Amino acid sequence: MASEVFSKQKTIYLRKKHIGPSCKVFFSHDPIKIVRAKGQYMYNEKNEQYLDCINNVAHVGHSHxxxxxxxxxxxxxxxxxxxxxxxxxxxxxxxxxxxxxxxxxxxxxxxxxxxxxxxxxxxxxxxxxxxxxxxxxxxxxxxxxxxxxxxxxxxxxxxxxxxxxxxxxxxxxxxxxxxxxxxxxxxxxxxxxxxxxxxxxxxxxxxxxxxxxxxxxxxxxxxxxxxxxxxxxxxxxxxxxxxxxxxxxxxxxxxxxxxxxxxxxxxxxxxxxxxxxxxxxxxxxxxxxxxxxxxxxxxxxxxxxxxxxxxxxxxxxxxxxxxxxxxxxxEDLQGNALRVGGYLTELLKKLKERHPLIGDIRGRGLFVGVELVKDWIKRTPATAEAQDVIYRLKDQRILLSADGPHRNVLKFKPPMCFSTADADLAVEKIDQILTGIKF
Amino acid sequence: MASEVFSKQKTIYLRKKHIGPSCKVFFSHDPIKIVRAKGQYMYNEKNEQYLDCINNVAHVGHSHxxxxxxxxxxxxxxxxxxxxxxxxxxxxxxxxxxxxxxxxxxxxxxxxxxxxxxxxxxxxxxxxxxxxxxxxxxxxxxxxxxxxxxxxxxxxxxxxxxxxxxxxxxxxxxxxxxxxxxxxxxxxxxxxxxxxxxxxxxxxxxxxxxxxxxxxxxxxxxxxxxxxxxxxxxxxxxxxxxxxxxxxxxxxxxxxxxxxxxxxxxxxxxxxxxxxxxxxxxxxxxxxxxxxxxxxxxxxxxxxxxxxxxxxxxxxxxxxxxxxxxxxxxEDLQGNALRVGGYLTELLKKLKERHPLIGDIRGRGLFVGVELVKDWIKRTPATAEAQDVIYRLKDQRILLSADGPHRNVLKFKPPMCFSTADADLAVEKIDQILTGIKF
Missing domain, CATH: 3.40.640.10 (Type I PLP-dependent aspartate aminotransferase-like (Major domain))
Incomplete structure (x- = not known):
């Protein structure tokens, strides 16, 4: 396991001191320190595992x-x-x-x-x-x-x-x-x-x-x-x-x-x-x-x-x-993107039937967007709700982001080795969170 | 030893076909294929050694x-x-x-x-x-x-x-x-x-x-x-x-x-x-x-x-x-730059006394310029001569380049592990080449 040089507090302190303040971290209220990663999983300094649904750079999986x-x-x-x-x-x-x-x-x-x-x-x-x-x-x-x-x-x-x-x-x-x-x-x-x-x-x-x-x-x-x-x-x-x-x-x-x-x-x-x-x-x-x-x-x-x-x-x-x-x-990752992406999109579409906050599901392969809206007619962007979902998912150790001009579109763009089990887990957690959110 | 995938001819052919023509190679008449490098030395596909006097990117030595x-x-x-x-x-x-x-x-x-x-x-x-x-x-x-x-x-x-x-x-x-x-x-x-x-x-x-x-x-x-x-x-x-x-x-x-x-x-x-x-x-x-x-x-x-x-x-x-x-x-490479750079500059200054083509020697550490001129008064740039020196040095397996607005300044900016023996060799070869060049 990778070890830390500094405590998380010290890392945050040094980052504030020496890194340009325009360079933002994810989850600025409580950023994540990642020390290692493998495939579609990232690990923090306590060796806790996060499911990575956002890192399209680690295309064939982290540290392949x-x-x-x-x-x-x-x-x-x-x-x-x-x-x-x-x-x-x-x-x-x-x-x-x-x-x-x-x-x-x-x-x-x-x-x-x-x-x-x-x-x-x-x-x-x-x-x-x-x-x-x-x-x-x-x-x-x-x-x-x-x-x-x-x-x-x-x-x-x-x-x-x-x-x-x-x-x-x-x-x-x-x-x-x-x-x-x-x-x-x-x-x-x-x-x-x-x-x-x-x-x-x-x-x-x-x-x-x-x-x-x-x-x-x-x-x-x-x-x-x-x-x-x-x-x-x-x-x-x-x-x-x-x-x-x-x-x-x-x-x-x-x-x-x-x-x-x-x-x-x-x-x-x-x-x-x-x-x-x-x-x-x-x-x-x-x-x-x-x-x-x-x-x-x-x-x-x-x-x-x-x-x-x-x-x-x-x-x-x-x-x-x-x-x-x-x-x-x-590893037929293009094929995997087609299969798992299709599976993920279907799961999300089923979710949409039960959660009015989901206005639209759109995607091709492992590029999927979930647009959150306050109502299906006016399509008013549910910006705060999207942020809330993202933070709650983080507490469940699932990394997702919200983007688009209104920051109300949940973005899936995971490493291409993402599995159907990963899709199940992410959608299950989103389901639980949306069920808990009050409008 | 590193092996080739393609013959040099084939590499040149594929480069012409697939790499932007604005991307120039060194020594375009007869480019060099390098397959490995270590310290201040580079090796071609025949395992012939070149002394690298130009690669300021490989700062602490190639493949340290x-x-x-x-x-x-x-x-x-x-x-x-x-x-x-x-x-x-x-x-x-x-x-x-x-x-x-x-x-x-x-x-x-x-x-x-x-x-x-x-x-x-x-x-x-x-x-x-x-x-x-x-x-x-x-x-x-x-x-x-x-x-x-x-x-x-x-x-x-x-x-x-x-x-x-x-x-x-x-x-x-x-x-x-x-x-x-x-x-x-x-x-x-x-x-x-x-x-x-x-x-x-x-x-x-x-x-x-x-x-x-x-x-x-x-x-x-x-x-x-x-x-x-x-x-x-x-x-x-x-x-x-x-x-x-x-x-x-x-x-x-x-x-x-x-x-x-x-x-x-x-x-x-x-x-x-x-x-x-x-x-x-x-x-x-x-x-x-x-x-x-x-x-x-x-x-x-x-x-x-x-x-x-x-x-x-x-x-x-x-x-x-x-x-x-x-x-x-x-490895005290800053110290080495000071010592070897000083030594190189002194050698070059002695060379200047014997070769009127050298108009100026200037440098700090391992950043050294040798400006070639046709005469010491008007300082007419000796552009063609500089190119000639560079090509002849290449035949002696020494990599140097000529730059500046008139392309008449020989540029030393070698890896920082460059030694006094390397300086001796490079200057000796330049001496021989300048002795052979007719004006």
Whole structure:
């Protein structure tokens, strides 16, 4: 068992003293100290076990032995930059490419989802010669300055919100959005809004470089865009000389169960111009990737400016990335996401029949949202109740989070080894808590 | 010995096919394939040994066993985000703080020098309420879009250079710059230029958020600012309501020998408002850090926007960071940098007496520049000759690079375990090559 260096009180004291106060902990009233983790379980300093329903970064399970071993072995041998030739880099690029449509064949390896999305913008700006970016309402694409601008999720937190220079399209949320489940064709309706935005931008002399969206909006509230939406948006955006960036940082690598990439849920006729990857890619190791077409990559090179990323694509990161792909395959984690995700969604749907606080259950594979509302007609967000559920679950040693613009959507995005027994336990506890909550 | 997956030809073929063409290799005519490394030596696929004089990331030596072991052990135990309490995070912050002036007490852990410098700009913008950044000519601060803007080193590569919105002060280079070694007080003269720039910016209605500079300019040509320059610049910048950002990404962690941080070469009376760290911090592991004052950190929090970095400050990165600090101390690598760096500089100075191609030798510890010129009076850059030397050294299995705005400065920045025997060998080979070059 892992031992503590400091008492929990001392850890909290030192954290307050030396770590930026903008860096928040989970459960700030009584944060958790975690000393070890394995699979879908985390353990605190008293060796008490928590079921992890939220850690989509520990994709193949916390501290997976094959991933750890691949990383350790390569660290012993060599960890240097990509200015030297190395087989891990090209082998990994080849393996990633094989999961994608053939057109998406050129990789840039970087260190974080933020670096990936920032590079995607740079590629779009250079390729199109245009400047403006269309982003979705409630979107979050990263923490570097260029991405805060296109992340309404973040800049709406500002005490004095500034106006972003970029435009936001409505989130294609058929539960709470502009066009809902009763609309005959929400995909076209939401895409037409993007078309209108482009026309208005053109009227102001703006030129669209890209449309960027998560393939499924996560921080934005576990939103699943209607099928066909991306195809229609891509058509409008490309007609305006822009390109389509699919952000798979949170939702890629088999999580949706039926497909390896969440954008593939839209159908085989949809191919983005750029795909960005992150979080699960290295099971916690800091790495990420941008994949694009040959045309976009050649155009980026034609600017004359080299691209060098000190750590990006180093042999250790690539060894770890290869091991993650191996484990997903060997342990059929995509299949597990489909099976267990389906099972979890069914359990939650049954729960909805008995608990009016649950307004909507939506999910694909092990990406599931439970939207809590005060009433089913007005759909008033049950924000305080969601927080209450999360804290009570924590007391039961189940880690879940609430997100979305109203912080009322319970988010399941567990390690991909999550089992039906885990689903049973989590739903049973939610059931007990909802039964106990008074309205 | 490490084995190859692909032949070198195949590696090159796959790299062309799948890796962004803007990502350049060293020695593009005949790149090197490296399969393992240890200390200051790297080995190709034929097990031929190269002396590494350039890899400042492998700070305590390639694949240092203590660093590898610390990383592997922690990977086995836990690798999660900083929303949970963990002792490694606070212990590491405490240890880093102890190397710095007391005022610099608040850390933000991120994944790369680029993320660190971008965050430094966000801190400066929020704290000052101003927008404009003063950067140095030939500066390089990172590859994300906000930093390309303040990196003349990069945007001068553009086929069609755009104008940056930020202003550049002359590089305080007393060999090739505006004020040279014969100037009575170059520190004040260069700082007065910054003062002028501020006054001109004010006249245009601009407001200075920050001055950012590497404590010693590296890509910019191994430039060592005259002592007192930073104090005077800080005075002017703070008077204008801005702050001082010292970029230690390339030059920190004891490399300069006499001090742990290169900004400390300016004297104890100089304290930056923000210090950014990177490359050597994790001996190749993707991590970096921003350290600032309580005031700046509190102001950043007051914006209302959280700061969350998925991988930043994870227990594995912090375990590795702690191990690097331990090794620097245990093996007295700062002392070694002072001794071997001094020895190397002396050898090079003797070489200068016999080779007119060498215009200047400048260095601090194991950060040394050898500027090649066609003549000592006009100081015409010997760019082609520098490239020639680099390629010939490579044939002798010595890895050195040439940089600076004219690509004529040979850059020594080896792993810190570099020995006097290594220095002897490198200088002997340079001597032989310079003796053979015809003018």
């Amino acid at each position: 032995p094959e991933v750890v071993s691949a990383g350790a072995k390569q660290m012993e041998l060599l960890n240097t930059n990509s200015r030297f030739l190395h087989d891990n880099l090209v082998q990994y690029a080849q393996r990633l490419q094989a999961t994608l449509p053939e057109k998406l064949s050129v990789c840039y390896f970087v260190n974080s989802g933020s670096e990936a999305n920032d590079l995607a913008l740079r590629l779009a700006w250079q390729y199109t010669g245009h400047k403006d970016i269309i982003t979705l309402d409630n979107a979050y694409h990263g923490h570097v300055s260029s991405l805060i601008n296109i992340s309404p999720y973040k800049f709406h937190q500002l005490a004095q919100p500034e106006h972003s220079q970029h435009v936001h399209a409505p989130s294609p949320d058929i539960y709470r959005g502009k066009y809902r489940e009763d609309h005959p064709d929400p995909a076209t309706a939401y895409a037409d809004d993007v078309k209108d935005i482009i026309e208005k931008a053109h009227a102001k002399g703006c030129k669209i470089a890209a449309f960027i969206a998560e393939s499924l909006q996560s921080c934005g509230g576990q939103v699943i865009p209607p099928v066909g939406y991306f195809q229609k948006v891509a058509q409008h955006v490309r007609k305006a000389g822009g390109i389509f960036i699919a952000d798979e940082v949170q939702v890629g690598f088999g999580r949706v169960g039926t497909h390896f990439w969440a954008f593939q849920l839209q159908g085989e006729d949809f191919i983005p111009d750029i795909v960005t990857m992150g979080k699960p890619i290295g099971n916690g190791h800091p790495m990420s990737c941008v994949v694009t077409t040959r045309e976009v990559a050649e155009s980026f090179m034609s600017s004359g400016m080299d691209y060098f990323n000190t750590f990006g694509g180093n042999p250790v990161s690539c060894a770890i990335g290869l091991a993650v792909l191996d484990v997903i395959e060997k | 066993p203590e660093v590898v072991s610390a990383g592997a052990k922690q990977m086995e135990l836990l690798n999660t985000n900083s929303r949970f309490l963990h002792d490694n995070l606070v212990q590491y912050a405490q240890r880093l703080q102890a190397t710095l002036p007391e005022k610099l007490s608040v850390c933000y852990f991120v994944n790369s020098g680029s993320e660190a410098n971008d965050l430094a700009l966000r801190l400066a913008w929020q704290y000052t309420g101003h927008k404009d950044i003063i950067t140095l000519d030939n500066a390089y601060h990172g590859h994300v879009s906000s930093l390309i803007n303040i990196s003349p080193y990069k945007f001068h590569q553009l086929a069609q250079p755009e104008h940056s919105q930020h202003v550049h002060a002359p590089s305080p280079d007393i060999y090739r710059g505006k004020y040279r070694e014969d100037h009575p007080d170059p520190a004040t003269a260069y700082a007065d230029d910054v003062k002028d720039i501020i006054e001109k910016a004010h006249a245009k209605g601009c407001k200075i958020a920050a001055f950012i500079a590497e404590s010693l300019q590296s890509c910019g040509g191994q430039v060592i600012p005259p002592v007192g320059y930073f104090q005077k610049v800080a005075q002017h910048v703070r008077k204008a309501g801005g702050i001082f950002i010292a970029d230690e990404v390339q030059v920190g962690f004891g490399r300069v020998g006499t001090h742990f941080w290169a900004f400390q070469l300016q004297g104890e009376d100089f304290i930056p408002d923000i210090v950014t760290m990177g490359k050597p911090i994790g001996n190749g592991h993707p991590m970096s850090c921003v350290v600032t004052t309580r005031e700046v950190a509190e102001s950043f929090m007051s914006s209302g926007m959280d700061y969350f970095n998925t991988f930043g400050g994870n227990p594995v990165s912090c375990a590795i960071g702690l191990a690097v600090l331990d090794v620097i101390e245990k």
